[in-house]
Amino acid sequence: MNRGGVTILRLDHRPKRDVRVSTHLLLAARAFGASEAIYTGVRDESLEESIRKVVTDWGGSFKIKYVNSWRKAIKEWNGKVVHLTMYGLPVRNVTPEIRADPSNKLIVVGGAKVPSEVYNLAHWNVAVTSQPHSEVSALAVFLNELSDGSFLNIEFPDAKLRIVPQGKGKLVVVGD
Numbered sequence: 001m002n003r004g005g006v007t008i009l010r011l012d013h014r015p016k017r018d019v020r021v022s023t024h025l026l027l028a029a030r031a032f033g034a035s036e037a038i039y040t041g042v043r044d045e046s047l048e049e050s051i052r053k054v055v056t057d058w059g060g061s062f063k064i065k066y067v068n069s070w071r072k073a074i075k076e077w078n079g080k081v082v083h084l085t086m087y088g089l090p091v092r093n094v095t096p097e098i099r100a101d102p103s104n105k106l107i108v109v110g111g112a113k114v115p116s117e118v119y120n121l122a123h124w125n126v127a128v129t130s131q132p133h134s135e136v137s138a139l140a141v142f143l144n145e146l147s148d149g150s151f152l153n154i155e156f157p158d159a160k161l162r163i164v165p166q167g168k169g170k171l172v173v174v175g176d
Contacts (some may be wrong), residue, residue, distance in 0.1 A: 005079075005104040006034040006146070008139065009117070012111025013041035024136045025109060026051050026064060032143035033151040034107070036063040039080065039109060040070040059159025070108075071117065079104030080123040084138045085114065088125030095145040098124055109135045132158050 008029040022044070026037045032050070037051070043066045051064045067073050074081055080103040088094075098105070108118060118158050119125055126137040143151060164171040 006143070007104070007106050008034050008037040009036060009070060009073055009106050009108045009112060010111070011108065013039045013043070013044060014112065015042050015044040015047070015049070018111070019044065019047060021136065022047055023050055025139060027054065028136050028140045029107075029143070030054070030060065030062040031151070032140055033147050033154055034143065035061070036065070038067055038073055040067055040073070057155055057158030057159070057161050059162075060154075061157075071121075074106065074108070074118070074121045077104075077106045080108060081106045081108060082119060082142075083108040083110075083114075083118055083122035083125045084128065084135065084142055085110065085119070085125050086127050086130050086132065086138075087119075088127040091126050091128050091142055091145055094124055094126055095142075098126075099146055099148065105146075106141065108119075109139055110124070159165040 006029075008026070010022055010025060018041075024040065026039075026047075029037055039047075048064050048066070051062070055062050080098075080101055082098060082105055084107065108122065110118075126142060128141045160175065162173045164173055
């Protein structure tokens, strides 16, 4: 399966209101196989630093960057655009087509109010469910479907911390 690279575009980050949601969204993006995230709204260096620290400690090469214009980011994207929205087509119906497309994917995840232009610029408007829910859950479910569960096999090189699976208790290995 060649699904191309996956980048997340977080629309309209608001530090005072969205810091935990945006952080969790980007942590899920990284853990579920995205290679980078772009965000718009208000620049938040503490968000950027938090994500960079996770990458330093837990490994991998996930990148985060801020851009002023979501419109420019979408229009200049070299690949296909997937917009996660509860108003889109059911995830299970469209994911096979998206997965089969070898293009790089820009996964657009909304903020406060998504402009109608985003719906028109997207190649696919995808609904994980047609009920109100978290953008974090929508992204996690979509990336699971897109990868057909293969994100479970992702290895994060250069990790300083690594969890050893346990039936009970916690075991974190530091270093190699």
